[in-house]
Amino acid sequence: MRRLLLLCTAPSAVFSALEARAAAATQKPAGGSVFTAVIPGTVWRTVPSSNIGASEDQTVNPELERFCARRIGATTTEINSRHVPFLSRPEEMVESIEAATASKARAAIQ
Numbered sequence: 001m002r003r004l005l006l007l008c009t010a011p012s013a014v015f016s017a018l019e020a021r022a023a024a025a026t027q028k029p030a031g032g033s034v035f036t037a038v039i040p041g042t043v044w045r046t047v048p049s050s051n052i053g054a055s056e057d058q059t060v061n062p063e064l065e066r067f068c069a070r071r072i073g074a075t076t077t078e079i080n081s082r083h084v085p086f087l088s089r090p091e092e093m094v095e096s097i098e099a100a101t102a103s104k105a106r107a108a109i110q
Contacts, residue, residue: 019087048107049074050100052085052093059083075100 051069055062055078062078069076077096079085086093 023084023087044072044074048104050096050104051076052096053078054081054083054085055079056081057083075103 049069049072051065051074053062053065053069053076054060057065060083066076077100079089079092079096081089081092
């Protein structure tokens, strides 16, 4: 219920009450194994990466997002959004994903 209240009362909330309830019901905390899992290898060193950053994110500092994206050499697109641009700016998300996919496909063909 607390997550629902945070989503509904955010200063510039972009969600309807129905969307906020759906997000609160479906977004669950990460399992503890995500912090202890050992990953054999680092795919980002060999596979081109893309990043979509939310410039108004108040959950993950946008500067940290930018730093991490630069660190792995990701192509970055920023969307003027809070933490969940796939909900608040779905059209921009689709455009960004399509552009990144097309770019990677062209690079693979060459």
